[in-house]
Amino acid sequence: AQSVSQHNHHVILSEAASLELGCNYSYGGTVNLFWYVQYPGQHLQLLLKYFSGDPLVKGIKGFEAEFIKSKFSFNLRKPSVQWSDTAEYFCAVNGYGGYQKVTFGTGTKLQVIP
């Protein structure tokens, strides 16, 4: 069975601070990894994904994530956050094995203070 763990439940940062959100997964085989964002009152949208190849993945709005296979991690980073980044962020894993069932983490609420 696959699982995802997000270590930070609530993060508060000032504008221009750097961001790193932790995500660890467990699955024994090949995986696809995702970060989704949910802005207040909206549905989830894809920020970035890792499918294969370069483990450093760049997404929208200046976000990036690095897949470290040996650590089963896929941490999300942004060098300088903005107030508009206030949202909830979800890490997700899809273990590749015949059918697609994506497991989501419990989410991290990011609050950026102007």
Place this chain on the structure above:
Amino acid sequence: NAGVTQTPKFRVLKTGQSMTLLCAQDMNHEYMYWYRQDPGMGLRLIHYSVGEGTTAKGEVPDGYNVSRLKKQNFLLGLESAAPSQTSVYFCASSSRDRGLNEQFFGPGTRLTVL
């Protein structure tokens, strides 16, 4: 393209009432999913479908039924609503292609059971 649409957007039910939530997607995706989102619990998979005419149970299927009679539609039914089913329900769809398998989410249905 409309993407993934859900109806209704809001609904209030009394305990014991029934209702059906409709999800439609116009991206010709093979896979469709129903999630519920509750504070502090992230997204939990209720049921999913890997193709027309097939459905399967997710993490929290009790009290819900689903049907996928047409590829583009995925219905979620509550036969006898309970207050514990008060939640925000999201439908999602994805392609079978591993390289394109990010999930696209609908806008959500906020359901309150009194």
